[in-house]
Amino acid sequence: MRLRKRFTLIASTALLAGSVGLYSFRNDDRFFEIARNLDIYATLFKELNMYYVDEVNPNRMVKTSIDAMLKALDPYTNFFAEDEIEDYMTMTTGRYNGIGALIGQRQGKNIVLMIYEGTPAEKSGLQIGDEVIKVDGVDVKSRRDADAGKLLRGQTNTAVKLTVKRYGQKDPVDVSVTRDVVKMTNVPYYGMINNEVGYIDLKDFTATASREVRTAFQELKGKGMKKLILDVRENPGGLLNMAIDISNLFIPKDSEVVTTKGKVTEWNKTYTALNPPVDLEIPIVVLTNSHSASAAEIVSGVIQDYDRGVLIGQRTYGKGLVQTTRELSFNTKLKITTAKYYIPSGRCIQAIDYSHRNPDGSVGKIPDSLKTAFKTKVGRVVYDGGGVTPDIAVEDQTPTPIALSLTNKGLIFDYAVKYRHEHPTIKPAREFRLTDAEYQDFVKWLSDKEYDYTTQVEKDLGTLEASAKKEKYFDQIQDQLKSLKTKMSHSKDADLNTFKSEIKTLLEQEITGHYYLQKGLKESSFGTDPEIKAALDLFGNMNRYQEILKGKK
Template sequence: MNTRLKKWLIPSTIIGAAALTIAAGNPTEKYFEIAKNMDIFATLFKEVNTYYVDEVSPNKLMKTGIDAMLNSLDPYTNYIPEDEIEDYRTMTTGQYGGIGAIIGKRNNKTLVLMPYENFPAQKAGLRIGDEILEIDGVDAAKKNSNDVSKLLKGQAGTAVKLKVKRFGQKETMNIEITRQRIKIDNVPYYGMVNDEVGYLHLTDFTSDASKEVRKAVTELKEKGAKKIVFDLRDNPGGLLNEAVNIANLFVPKDKLVVSTKGKMTDWNKNYTALNPPLDVDIPVAILTSGRSASASEIVAGVMQDYDRGVLVGQRTFGKGLVQATRPLSYNSQLKITTAKYYIPSGRCIQAIDYSHKNEDGAASRIADSLRVAFKTSNGRVVYDGGGVTPDVDVERPNTAPITISLLNKGLLFDYATEYAAAHQSIVSAKKFKVSDAEYEHFMKWLSGKEYDYITKVETDLNDLTANAKKEKYYDDIKEQIDQLKKRVSHNKELDLVKNKEEIKEYLEQEIVSRYYYEKGVKEASFDNDVDLQAALKVLQSPTEYQNILKGKK
């Protein structure tokens, strides 16, 4: 076959798909531009592979080029090669073949961070804090977290052999675990906060998310819940149809949930509530955060637009873009942004404008002054272009530098592991507290351990000193700077006392996790969760709840 003809075959198949996306202009000119640039790219790729001074990997070079090209559009349009399809499938379905545990690196050790309850890792006896030395004879210390994950995953029904070291035991253990199909729950926890308020935490929108939410709400009502806290914080989103079905649980049938609009007009669609709702009357407080995105913003926005619930927390991320997957050659796929979504009030909550980038290629957030006003069913004013703004804004407290250091160094984790080795059981997660005597023991345990840190004030003083020297003011203010440094210089022992309550909160959650896993951590956090406490305050005052929904707050 003629070489020139071969080069034209690839563009022609792309044109066949691309022709559908041409909205304006001369189609012939568009076809020519595509074919021309594909020809240039193919010849350039060939020349680089042939003549570049060092050996290059065609696969890596092509992947780099594709990634750079797609990244110039937005962060959500991605090329998925065949060897990454399984990871993508796990992300969208929540399913994979493995042992059912979160494994991570801490201080160059491969540790079990959280086994999922009732899955192979937990059933085989793996505990939080166990160090994995070998996986099927492969030294885990020489592998990064991604490599370790790949070694542990595999076909359901196959076995993986681990060599494990447990704190307090001299001998290592050999554990064989049979992999199974792991389905990660979208709702890892639901339960009663008090006698009349139920709580559920939705972390993803993979398949069956709506069924899990329905089940959680139904069982909470059976336990006596007359009000619901629906936690969507840090939820990155997922499947659009699951968002529609979840919103449908709380809003009447036939109500518009979301609309999608893009360049392919045939794909523009209105998604309505298709089923009878589960409950359109029960008071609901929805928790949101700056990392609540996409599908979680649809649900939160729908509840706000129909005045169906009160949003509590922080403004959401602002991802109003819809992606679809398209099949490519050799079992690879393209995940591509195809539309923007619009919630019932008519607003799109996309916060970053990728279509108008700065000269340096960076995209910027839509300015608050450019956000357009819309109205909810009750006439409350809401805005587009920057995420969903909560009805009750809650400021999260800053975590002290010493607490961050203790977390990052893994010292709270290590202490909890030692605590669990010395205590066979503890009281329930909700009741467990670290006593003052235990905290004193923890402070002594920290003696000699490295967890130094620098505070923001110290950083600012260092910057001030550097700028003063640069601008030749230092000699004039040196005495004042030295006095300030002495006054703000941190003392680790004093900081341990000053931030005692905050550190105890994190320590309690770490210890509880050793006995009650992920669900216990959630229950242990209730008393100190500022968003949850704000939601409870609203729910426990019917007048305030209704005033917010009516715009009278």
């Protein structure tokens, strides 16, 4: 009865608030509708709590309703309940209390997919490929409600015991790890690709991103760097001030970086470079792809708008929206889209129109007919409404069906675990290559594994056959269709040979990651990464580099 009275009180309070709202804004239809609907919501919630056949969890019900409401807006306006604040802080600061291991689900198993350098997980002897079956005695294998990732988090200097199954060992192994503050770096790798080209891999924009990029740049400059590749591929963005500070590293003080414009005009602001730059002369290539978003697009767009460097890769995601965090009651938060941002040329790169939804609730991209031309500092034409378009386009590499299947089934990963167990050491990541004999060992290992797949050609032939049957042409072409299906039917053995180079590269990168962690993954890719190769080719032809920046490409 006490719970029932409490909800009656909440409903009554909401009704009173609604009445005040009705009185205060009697002539304002908008506020009338807000008050009316709040009253409806409160009374509905009261009735559910009092009469629904089962017990109602108020926290879960309200969270579900809030999430459904925000889903009608855009993907970036989010509500954080009190028990999610730690996740929110991790997202903005890159810090959390834990062990520093990425645990993921593979065929229903909790597998250690990556261990971060210098973290408690690495120091404890935990290994990539370990299957976590218990955390402090809690069986995460059989209990579906047990979240291994959350169980691993906890107060600094507290110990957590992991019971793991390890490749090559019959009995489970206990690993004790002492939790600590884990800092997820924004720059997981930087180094020299050759004698004069430096490389910085920028993967996030949390609170220390600018300092990390500055440090990496200065260290590389000290090693003789004459040209820079800044990689923002797969970077989802983050803090706006970090995008401003990182742009500031390469453009003059007082230069305009970004302008925000929204409904609350008092919040509209133009942000400029506040500090002296670290370098205005070094040639820069920025690598982008379709997953470069938000803050990553600001940095890319600023470099392009000031003709400070050349962009190579694929068109960026197109997120030109700014979020502001608002504090709510009971230690909850709302991250709300409050403005659009405009880079120095005046363009907004927002590609998706969330304000006008289709009848089915879906949203479409801004049509080309509504896009406007703008100009960079030297007069190169650029467009708004579709992300940032690179100066040199490199086609996105689509994996072959067999490579995709081997990766998705976890077989590339599993073989790397086996290889790591059988080979205590390997050559440095840049030098490591599988021999043909080792590749054949992988092929033999696959012989009893399930990884079947359907090629696009086989799918298209299936569609053609269905259409022929529907339109009564099948009898006329069935012999030709049968012949084509026989010729195009894939053979896994043949594909393992035909696409050997691609599969071998995937294996080499995965294996080096098991020995040298994130740095190994990156260095192993230098020789085969198409965007990096395009950047090195451009740096080998500085006349072309200058022509692009002058608009003469």
